[in-house]
Amino acid sequence: MSKVVIIGAGGVGGVVTHKCAQLPEVFSEIVLASRTEKKCKAIAAQLERPIKTAQVDADNVAELTTLLEQEKPDLVINVALPYQDLTIMDACLAAGVDYLDTANYEPLDTAKFEYKWQWAYQDKFKQAGLTALLGSGFDPGATNVFTAYIAKHYFDEIHELDIIDVNGGDHGYPFATNFNPEINIREVTAECRHWENDNFVTTPAMSKKASFTCPEQVGTYSIYRMYHEELESLTKHFPTLKRAQFWMSFGESYLKHLEVLGNVGMTGIEPIEFQGQQIVPIQFLKALLPDPSTLGPRTKGKTCIGVVVKGIKEGKEKIVYLYNIKDHQDCYQEVQSQAISYTTGVPAMIGAKMMLEGKWKQPGVWNIEQFDPDPFMEDMNKYGLPWKVVELDSFDLDG
Template identity: 85%
Template sequence: MAKVVIIGAGGVGGVVTHKCAQVANTFEEIVLASRTKEKCDAIAAQLNRPIKTAQIDADDVPALTAFLETEKPELVINVALPYQDLTIMDACLAAGVHYLDTANYEPKDTAKFEYKWQWAYAERFEKAGLTALLGSGFDPGATNVFTAYLAKHYFDEIHELDIIDVNGGDHGHPFATNFNPEINIREVTAECRHWENGEFVTTPPMSEMQKFECPEEVGTYDIYRMYHEELESLTKHFPTLKRAQFWMSFSDNYLKHLEVLENVGMTGIEPIEFNGQEIIPLQFLKKLLPEPSTLGPRTKGKTCIGCIVKGVKDGKERKVYVYQICDHQACYAEVQSQAISYTTGVPAMIGAKLLLEGQWQKPGVWNMEQFDPDPFMEAMNQYGLPWKVIELS
């Protein structure tokens, strides 16, 4: 039995809160905190058990530390913005609390997805006897565990990895993003990097495309190669990988809108002056776009996210695909959220559960693939993200 503080009341925060509330024997007490307390209260009103809500600014380390010292949780689940990872880690260290997040830190002024800032905390967390679990979402998160699971059970050595994230959902808007527009657009417009023969190779964003047919009649989609943070940790922790790539599906409609917005400067992150005040174009655009948490009731279709791994077993080459299919409407019926938030929020709860129960607790800063994948895979089947493994020719 444990107490957790969840920071962040967006789409993912809502799912994490719902899923933790369902597992009362682990999450005895839940505190949901955000800059906007009303958002926390709205999520709390959806639950069938009482939780506490609070207003907190995750950028304010002294205030957050004092809040954690008062609440005394065992763990903070950080589903705020990636810019706030380090301030929340600082507060956890100061207050003596375990830490978990779903996305790596990135500085506000550069679209840079790197683990170096958080890995630098390893010694401090180890000395404090605290665990920091990084990237416990789906990608990163479940995809890291998928890779570790295949490496453990299906291969003697893994050589090639393709992480493929397909969202076959339709929300009916001309243009909207399925999670925080600022983070989403920064991610998509960043330079692509993939791992090839011992180094990262840089190519222009969205310059490599192929068709991908999802299993179980989800459909065929255009997938584009892009950089994603789990490549950095997976290539470090699986040194036999000769090539590792991340692919995501985008519709022509999404890409057309994005291209126009880029061309007119609306995706910029440098401040510009407008009517005597500074604004950041991308933050202004975020205000104009539909709030991702409102997409749940109107999104239909499925997601299909998985890993294709090639390697060697008993001297023979083999190729294996592990994947998970999620239905947007089924997710909404369960937790009032679409599948993008659901597939991120459920692994955050599972990672938290394994950490609190001691199976994944070890002082230091860790990525998902550094722990035993089996209990996580088992929990995915149990808590709403059933997966399958198939052999490919």
């Protein structure tokens, strides 16, 4: 029986709260906190069991610490913005609480996707006897665990990794983002980096494109190579990797809109002066776009996210593909959300469950692939993200 404080009441926060509420034997008490308590109350009203809500500014360490000292949770599940990771980690240290998040820290003023700021907390968490689990979403998160699972069960050594994230969903808008628009656009417009021969190689954003056919009739999609933070931790923790790449699907309409918005300066992260006020263009754009948490009822289609690993087993090369397919409408029926929030929120709940059950508990700061993947993979099958693994004869995205 454990108590959790969930910080963040966006699309993912809603899914995490729903999924935790479904397991009262693990999550006996839930507190959902956000800058806007009204959002927390709206999520609470959807649930079949009572939870507590609270107002908190996740940028304010003192305010966060006060909340944690009052509530005395066993774990904080951080599904706020990546800019707030460090303040929440500081508050967890001050209040003596374990920590979990789904995305790495990003400074507000530069689109940097790096773990160095959070890895720097290793000694602090170790000395405090607290566990911090980083990146327990889908990518990063489940894809890291997929890689660890494949490495453990199928290979003696892994050499190549391709993480492929396809969203075959359609929400009917000419342009909208499936998660926080500010984070989404910063991610997509950042320079691409992939791992090759013991180094990260930098190429222009969206400059490498391939075609990928998903299994189970999900369809064929254009995927683009981009940088994603799990490449940094996976190449560190699997040093035999010679190449590692991340790919994501984008429709032509999304890319055309993004190009035009970029050309007119609407994706900028530097403040500009407008009528005597400082505004950040991308934050203004966010206010104009549909809220991702409202896309659930109108999004049709499926996601297909997985990893392809090449490596050696008993001297022979082999290729293994492990993936999950999720239907947007199934997610909406269960937790009033589209599949992008669902596929992030479920692994956050499972990571929290692993920690609370003592299966993943070790003082310090850890990426998700550093723990035993087996119990996590078992729970993905149980709690809404069933996966399949197939061996491939060949695989090539270089064409």
